[in-house]
Amino acid sequence: MWFNNISKDSDVVISSRIRFARSIEGYKFPHILNSKELNNIITLVDRAIDKDEYKLFMMRDIDEVTQNALKEQHLISKEFVGNDNGAIVANADNTIVAMINEEDHLRIQAFESGFNIDKCYDKICQFTDDINEKIKFAKSDKYGYLISCPTNIGSAMRVSVMLHLPALSKMKLLNKLFDQAMEIGISVRGLYGENSDSTGNIFQISNQKTLGVSDEDIIYNVKLVVTSIIEQERKAREALLNSGITLEDTIYRSYGILKNARTIDNDEAIKLLSNVRLGVSTNVISDLSLDKIQTLMINIEPNTLRTILKEEFDEKEENIKRAEYIRKELI
Amino acid sequence: MKCQSCGKKEATVKYYENINGIKKELHFCMDCASKLGFAEFSDIFSPMFLPISSYDLEDNIKCKTCGYTLEDYSRTGLLGCPDCYDTFGDSLDDIFYKIHGKNRHIKMPDKLKKQSRSMSDEEAKKYKIKELKNKIKDLIDEERYEEAAKVRDEIKKLER
Numbered sequence: 001m002w003f004n005n006i007s008k009d010s011d012v013v014i015s016s017r018i019r020f021a022r023s024i025e026g027y028k029f030p031h032i033l034n035s036k037e038l039n040n041i042i043t044l045v046d047r048a049i050d051k052d053e054y055k056l057f058m059m060r061d062i063d064e065v066t067q068n069a070l071k072e073q074h075l076i077s078k079e080f081v082g083n084d085n086g087a088i089v090a091n092a093d094n095t096i097v098a099m100i101n102e103e104d105h106l107r108i109q110a111f112e113s114g115f116n117i118d119k120c121y122d123k124i125c126q127f128t129d130d131i132n133e134k135i136k137f138a139k140s141d142k143y144g145y146l147i148s149c150p151t152n153i154g155s156a157m158r159v160s161v162m163l164h165l166p167a168l169s170k171m172k173l174l175n176k177l178f179d180q181a182m183e184i185g186i187s188v189r190g191l192y193g194e195n196s197d198s199t200g201n202i203f204q205i206s207n208q209k210t211l212g213v214s215d216e217d218i219i220y221n222v223k224l225v226v227t228s229i230i231e232q233e234r235k236a237r238e239a240l241l242n243s244g245i246t247l248e249d250t251i252y253r254s255y256g257i258l259k260n261a262r263t264i265d266n267d268e269a270i271k272l273l274s275n276v277r278l279g280v281s282t283n284v285i286s287d288l289s290l291d292k293i294q295t296l297m298i299n300i301e302p303n304t305l306r307t308i309l310k311e312e313f314d315e316k317e318e319n320i321k322r323a324e325y326i327r328k329e330l331i
Numbered sequence: 332m333k334c335q336s337c338g339k340k341e342a343t344v345k346y347y348e349n350i351n352g353i354k355k356e357l358h359f360c361m362d363c364a365s366k367l368g369f370a371e372f373s374d375i376f377s378p379m380f381l382p383i384s385s386y387d388l389e390d391n392i393k394c395k396t397c398g399y400t401l402e403d404y405s406r407t408g409l410l411g412c413p414d415c416y417d418t419f420g421d422s423l424d425d426i427f428y429k430i431h432g433k434n435r436h437i438k439m440p441d442k443l444k445k446q447s448r449s450m451s452d453e454e455a456k457k458y459k460i461k462e463l464k465n466k467i468k469d470l471i472d473e474e475r476y477e478e479a480a481k482v483r484d485e486i487k488k489l490e491r
């Protein structure tokens with residue numbers, strides 16, 4: 001899985017992702033196709049992929065909990081959950097995951113841990129070029145790739161980087177940074193909603209514009225913004241750690257609760273894990289690895305937790321199971 | 332910029348409104364946007380609402396391939412098929428200019444795209460200049476002289 005590898009800039013960057021939207025020539029867009037036509041699309045893609053490397057799964061064959069777990073792992077969109085006419089194409093380690101019949105015929109995604117946009121780009125181009133030999137994409141000289149939502153045409157590419165920004169957030173410096181990013185066409189979103197305080201301090205940076213900009217320029221712009229945010233976050237962490245015992249205290253308290261709690265809901269766990277992640281990446285905590293934390297942050301999500309424990313349970317029980325699971329992992 | 336609804340949180344969602352031909356751009360935080368019911372903004376690919384002038388809507392043009400109209404588009408934020416881009420090109424050009432600041436794709440032949448990944452800086456520069464020169468031609472064709480002049484300055488900088 002992309003999230004349990006640790007690589008360059010992992011202290012701040014959680015993962016990088018590139019998404020291409022593509023339409024298959026000669027077909028209307030998915031939202032006005034009937035199920036027979038939608039099936040044709042899946043067949044076309046199925047024939048075009050290299051079966052040694054990629055597998056195709058029909059969405060209707062995947063149970064609801066697993067579908068939601070895939071959403072929690074950011075591998076499929078929340079709109080795609082429950083789409084019975086959809087399919088997923090993925091390689092073994094899920095570094096390439098394509099959704100078929102989401103908003104477009106194809107939404108191809110490449111994932112890497114850490115700050116690895118170039119690797120994502122190479123991989124996604126390779127996959128896309130390969131299937132492009134068998135499938136013709138709808139494209140025009142004027143507008144580039146023709147896809148169902150006109151706001152994404154042109155390169156039809158979205159480059160996103162997921163960042164952990166607890167120090168900038170604690171110092172209330174995020175809004176200023178995000179304003180600057182927006183000015184050059186980069187959007188920022190909180191992963192667990194807009195209110196950053198209670199929710200893990202994870203943010204997604206991505207390009208807004210897709211038309212009239214080359215892939216290279218899009219990537220360059222995102223890299224530029226991410227690089228400067230990484231630097232700022234590191235400076236903020238240093239400043240906080242040097243300004244007294246408070247941050248260290250918060251980190252150790254969070255670690256203590258996670259190691260001892262008997263019941264814990266998802267929000268609290270994410271918030272505390274965010275503090276512990278900050279502790280691990282600043283070497284305040286040394287008996288824990290970053291990949292363990294990263295994996296935990298995903299695995300404690302409600303549906304993912306159920307797929308890992310291979311059990312069914314209600315919400316009250318869920319919090320007990322979550323606490324148990326975290327304690328076991330943090331021993 | 333602060334959210335125009337609550338005035339507290341940062342605005343991260345743009346909403347285009349068109350009331351009787353008067354276009355307005357509104358900025359909201361995600362919370363307010365979802366409270367006010369402006370569709371789904373959680374996904375980074377989700378459509379922004381776009382201004383379509385009522386004048387265009389009155390034309391009532393239908394896409395020959397899929398039967399879609401501009402009204403369908405303004406309702407769903409989606410087009411029906413690749414041919415819609417031809418059918419509604421004129422209206423879309425205005426819209427694209429508003430969202431992207433541009434309304435033409437940068438042409439990059441697939442072959443060159445592959446090469447560019449292993450291109451040297453010098454080669455990349457040459458390619459970029461060629462690309463910009465094509466752009467000037469397009470701009471002059473469209474009588475957008477001011478922008479053409481800007482691109483010419485860009486080329487001069489690169490050639491230095």
Ligand SMILES: [Zn+2]
Pocket residue numbers: 334335336337338339340359360361362363364
């Ligand atoms: Zn608001």
Ligand SMILES: [Zn+2]
Pocket residue numbers: 394395396397398399410411412413414415416
């Ligand atoms: Zn059409």
